[in-house]
Amino acid sequence: MSTSTSALVGTRWVELGLALFTAALGGVVMYGSASSGIGWDDAGPQAGYFPFYIGLLMSAASLTTVLITFLQWRRLSEAFVSREAFNRVLKVFVPIVLFVASMPLIGLYLASAGFIAWFMWRDRQRPQPYGWMTIVAVAGGAALASYLIFALWFKVPLDAGPLGDLAALARRMLK
Amino acid sequence: MRNVYGRRLTHLFAACTLFCASALPALAAWQPDKNVEILVAGGPGGGTDQLGRLIQSIITQHNLLNVSTVVMNKGGGNGAEAFLDMKLTQGDAERLVIGTNNVYLLPLVAKLGYQWSDLTPVAAVAEDDFILWTYQDAPWKDAKSYYEAVKADASNMRMGGSQSKDVDQTLTLLLNQTTGSKLVYIPFKSGSEAAIQLAGKHITSNVNNPSESLSQWKGNQLQPLCVFSRERMAYPEKVTADKSWADIPTCKEQGLGVEQYRFPRTVFMPGGVSDEQRAFYVELMRKVSQTPEFKEYLTRNALVPTFLEGKDLVTYIEKDSARVTPVFTEAGWLRK
Amino acid sequence: MTEFDSLMQGMSLIMTPGHIGLMVIGVLLGILVGVLPGLGAPNGVALLLPLTFTMSPVSAIILLSCMYWGALFGGSITSILFNIPGEPSSVATTFDGYPMARQGKAAEALTAAFTSALLGALVGVLLLTFLSSRIAAFAMEFSSPEFFAVYLLAFCTFIGMSKNPPLKTVVSMMIGFAMAAIGMDTVSGDLRLTFDQPWLLSGMSFEVAVIGLFGIGEILCTVEEGLVFRGEHVKITPMVILRTWKKMPRYWLTWLRSTLVGCWMGITPGGPTAASFMSYSLARRFSKNRENFGKGELEGVIAPETADHSAGTSALLPMLTLGIPGSATAAVMLGGLMIWGLHPGPTLFTEQHDFVWGLIASMYLGNVVSLIVVLATVPLFASILRIPFSIIAPIIIMVCAIGAYSVHNSMFDVGMMLVFGALGYLFKKLGYPIAPLVLAAVLGDKAEDAFRQSMLFSNGELGIFWSNPLVGGLTTAALLMLFWPLIARGIKALGNLKGARVQRAAP
Numbered sequence A: 001m002s003t004s005t006s007a008l009v010g011t012r013w014v015e016l017g018l019a020l021f022t023a024a025l026g027g028v029v030m031y032g033s034a035s036s037g038i039g040w041d042d043a044g045p046q047a048g049y050f051p052f053y054i055g056l057l058m059s060a061a062s063l064t065t066v067l068i069t070f071l072q073w074r075r076l077s078e079a080f081v082s083r084e085a086f087n088r089v090l091k092v093f094v095p096i097v098l099f100v101a102s103m104p105l106i107g108l109y110l111a112s113a114g115f116i117a118w119f120m121w122r123d124r125q126r127p128q129p130y131g132w133m134t135i136v137a138v139a140g141g142a143a144l145a146s147y148l149i150f151a152l153w154f155k156v157p158l159d160a161g162p163l164g165d166l167a168a169l170a171r172r173m174l175k
Numbered sequence B: 001m002r003n004v005y006g007r008r009l010t011h012l013f014a015a016c017t018l019f020c021a022s023a024l025p026a027l028a029a030w031q032p033d034k035n036v037e038i039l040v041a042g043g044p045g046g047g048t049d050q051l052g053r054l055i056q057s058i059i060t061q062h063n064l065l066n067v068s069t070v071v072m073n074k075g076g077g078n079g080a081e082a083f084l085d086m087k088l089t090q091g092d093a094e095r096l097v098i099g100t101n102n103v104y105l106l107p108l109v110a111k112l113g114y115q116w117s118d119l120t121p122v123a124a125v126a127e128d129d130f131i132l133w134t135y136q137d138a139p140w141k142d143a144k145s146y147y148e149a150v151k152a153d154a155s156n157m158r159m160g161g162s163q164s165k166d167v168d169q170t171l172t173l174l175l176n177q178t179t180g181s182k183l184v185y186i187p188f189k190s191g192s193e194a195a196i197q198l199a200g201k202h203i204t205s206n207v208n209n210p211s212e213s214l215s216q217w218k219g220n221q222l223q224p225l226c227v228f229s230r231e232r233m234a235y236p237e238k239v240t241a242d243k244s245w246a247d248i249p250t251c252k253e254q255g256l257g258v259e260q261y262r263f264p265r266t267v268f269m270p271g272g273v274s275d276e277q278r279a280f281y282v283e284l285m286r287k288v289s290q291t292p293e294f295k296e297y298l299t300r301n302a303l304v305p306t307f308l309e310g311k312d313l314v315t316y317i318e319k320d321s322a323r324v325t326p327v328f329t330e331a332g333w334l335r336k
Numbered sequence C: 001m002t003e004f005d006s007l008m009q010g011m012s013l014i015m016t017p018g019h020i021g022l023m024v025i026g027v028l029l030g031i032l033v034g035v036l037p038g039l040g041a042p043n044g045v046a047l048l049l050p051l052t053f054t055m056s057p058v059s060a061i062i063l064l065s066c067m068y069w070g071a072l073f074g075g076s077i078t079s080i081l082f083n084i085p086g087e088p089s090s091v092a093t094t095f096d097g098y099p100m101a102r103q104g105k106a107a108e109a110l111t112a113a114f115t116s117a118l119l120g121a122l123v124g125v126l127l128l129t130f131l132s133s134r135i136a137a138f139a140m141e142f143s144s145p146e147f148f149a150v151y152l153l154a155f156c157t158f159i160g161m162s163k164n165p166p167l168k169t170v171v172s173m174m175i176g177f178a179m180a181a182i183g184m185d186t187v188s189g190d191l192r193l194t195f196d197q198p199w200l201l202s203g204m205s206f207e208v209a210v211i212g213l214f215g216i217g218e219i220l221c222t223v224e225e226g227l228v229f230r231g232e233h234v235k236i237t238p239m240v241i242l243r244t245w246k247k248m249p250r251y252w253l254t255w256l257r258s259t260l261v262g263c264w265m266g267i268t269p270g271g272p273t274a275a276s277f278m279s280y281s282l283a284r285r286f287s288k289n290r291e292n293f294g295k296g297e298l299e300g301v302i303a304p305e306t307a308d309h310s311a312g313t314s315a316l317l318p319m320l321t322l323g324i325p326g327s328a329t330a331a332v333m334l335g336g337l338m339i340w341g342l343h344p345g346p347t348l349f350t351e352q353h354d355f356v357w358g359l360i361a362s363m364y365l366g367n368v369v370s371l372i373v374v375l376a377t378v379p380l381f382a383s384i385l386r387i388p389f390s391i392i393a394p395i396i397i398m399v400c401a402i403g404a405y406s407v408h409n410s411m412f413d414v415g416m417m418l419v420f421g422a423l424g425y426l427f428k429k430l431g432y433p434i435a436p437l438v439l440a441a442v443l444g445d446k447a448e449d450a451f452r453q454s455m456l457f458s459n460g461e462l463g464i465f466w467s468n469p470l471v472g473g474l475t476t477a478a479l480l481m482l483f484w485p486l487i488a489r490g491i492k493a494l495g496n497l498k499g500a501r502v503q504r505a506a507p
Helices: A011-034 A049-071 A083-106 A108-122 A132-153 A162-174 B002-022 B047-061 B076-088 B102-109 B143-152 B167-179 B191-199 B210-218 B275-289 B292-300 B310-331 C003-014 C017-035 C041-052 C057-082 C088-102 C106-140 C144-160 C166-181 C206-224 C238-267 C271-286 C299-314 C316-321 C328-339 C353-384 C389-408 C411-430 C435-458 C462-466 C469-482 C484-505
Strands: A007-010 A079-082 B036-040 B069-073 B095-099 B119-129 B131-135 B158-162 B184-188 B222-227 B262-270 B304-309
Touching (some): A007 A011, A011 A049, A011 C166, A011 C411, A079 A083, A083 A108, A083 C389, A108 A162, A108 C389, B047 B069, B047 C041, B076 B095, B102 B310, B131 B191, B131 B210, B143 B222, B167 B310, B184 B191, B184 C435, B191 B222, B262 B310, B275 B304, B304 B310, C017 C353, C041 C057, C057 C106, C057 C299, C057 C328, C088 C106, C088 C299, C088 C435, C106 C299, C106 C353, C144 C435, C206 C389, C238 C299, C238 C316, C271 C299, C271 C435, C299 C316, C435 C462
Parallel strands (some): B036 B069
Antiparallel strands (some): B095 B262, B131 B222
16 A cells, blocks of 8 residues: 555755756757857847747746755645556556657557557456457547548548558559 | 457458459559549648649539549648658559649759659640839839849849748749849748738839739739740730730840740659559640630630640750759858 | 628528528538637638539639538637637636536536627628628737737736746747747748748647647646546526526626627637637626636636627628738638639629628527537537546547648648647646747747737837837727736725725724
């Protein structure tokens, strides 16, 4: 019990991490705009003028946040997220990452169908798990619907991966 | 479930390889067998976008292709996004990109990672004239007196145009060179924006293409001063009550020194395609440009009917690049 | 001929079964496009364009404009039900619409949103009908300094009224500005912040940011709390609709203010997104229920929705009369007009009488048709909330991924969506506001362009922002809005001082 609800990480660490990240981002923006000229010439501000100060403000505000975090170090000790809750988040986030990573490899339809099917199969909280018929119907149906709506109807060329090659070949064979 | 999914996948791959092996027989004359993607090197609503969508509608209405076409806007970086995208799909003969002279001028001024020679030129289907415009009841009555006023005192005069380091600004610089004036150029997002700014008397002139200022001319808000062309324009039908495109004097007549300045509407393919494939699209574009719809489009926008392909097109591109390079060098735009 | 006669003529032109059928189809397609994130109204209209080449211009514009109305209505559905704005302009609707849905008041929120949207749109159409030529003349007065002042006003209103921690607001807003700066810079013609990476050329699209920050971020927050979408109680019945309608008249002032903000931002090209943010901030500032904003306040739904739609409608005014689009969708329609052989501009109203008045008439009818269709489909959308989380969540994620992909047809954007999703989760947990990021990403580069164009006009003199009454008034108003909290406190302190003196003097 104590392990499942224990704090994984204190809010102060996350606060610190995010602030340092945005501070670094500001640094990147400043560095990037330096090459476009950050001055103010007779034709008004140069191309890098605004981006430079945007980056500067971003960094300055982030570093102040870092400072405040240190000042309130003790008060910010409460848990950012419990181990259990974080596990729940990871259980969703990691599959999303895998889903996105697999999209260019196996095409959007297969990846989506697989993703939905995995999500449904994994759901054990239900008193009655989904039957494989339901899973296949929902996953396939969603992929089919996205094909109909996006690719066919609105002509958004989605990357179909191997399925698309197959369809093209089949069409050529029929000809 | 994971296993079923995995197995399905292997089956697919197996099936795919099988098909690939059996589907090799060569076809006689080359034809696209996938949907043809038409990339537009400009945002939705602009001149390039209109041409792209017009070509698509003509292809559909006249059944010029036996596959369907998809138009996509890739206007990032003044169109560079579309050209880079073409470069990445080398050898893919089911893609076209519609652009202007930006396809070969952009790499001169910005570090973009492509050269126009990475792509295959298909055709130039029309050319746009440039006209010097001012607002309706301006104190100067012709181009000559306008530039005299500019030379005398340009502090309250402004030239507007679309984008920076692009055709409009290049022409302004050329004019500054030949007339020895110092007119400040203000870049706006589009030609129509520059037209409204001129109609509102916020700027004193712009160098819009005919179609960009047509409705303001008709509505008596703008008036043309001269056209940057060797001969007068070829459209004698009246646009306003008493004037037609052909009544506009040439800038040469007005003594501005820039003889001719136009930009082409170009169609390119990715690099690494065969001559047969290129020839197919040259023929397609020729057919498109001969339809009544296309001719109507030319008349409506007062474009110059031009059709260039092959060697002529390459010569045109080289000549045009050579002409602007010194201007770019002097302005300090040329990429080191 | 008076405007009224022309309108009646237009009405008789479009009152055919064929045209009404086109309206319903357009609205249905629009709702679909609006509901799917990423596939916004501009894309939808662009994709339908080829279909219209063979139609008569009047039929074509009816189809396209009705799709636009449908998309504007549809965008708020997902904002309220899932906290995922289907359109950037419905981001502000999530602030109070989603909390209402979580309290089981989704039907009420949807009814209020749709009804105020219709009212907002109708005012926009009335303007277009009776004042178009005068407004066109007024819009011509606007140049770069005025544009900048309008954007400044939008920003200052939003910041001055914000209640979030200032440092975190600044960070969020700067991220938005930095996103807007990536890519080609209009004024110098140089590439900025692209680090020679081709995928940064076209900039970072804020549609992708919105999908990630809201869509993916929301799902992560939901699973962390171990919750599923709580929408079991959603039932839209005629009773709920009537009850909400009965409540709405008491917000007439909010409605009026939002309409004004919306029309103003639509005509001066601030656009619907800025209008909805500005109107939300003003409503919060001047509401009696200030404390309840962000926690499910009906007024917080009415204000942005009204402004969004009146801006969306009046954005068509500069498009038709001047040929400059007030919104992205208007830009696509403008291209369509040209292809059909019409030249928008000062002469359109006289040369293409039937077309213009057919369009205006169809705007009245189309918006009413939209309201009916959208109210009829609410039960359908509400029933989505009853689908188990383990089915609806992956489907939402899939739709988000496809949406992010379709913005630029690039896989990179799908990856960016993930990054923004993680960022959205952290932002929500640590109390960073997301709205300033969206607003800055939408308006940032436009404001910068306008500023630098003004500097080219004035040879670098800042005085140009006070060079005439119009721009001077706008700039001053913007500064007033920015320092409003200070000013309000000052006035209050003065009042107290006086009150105290009076009290002392009294006995």
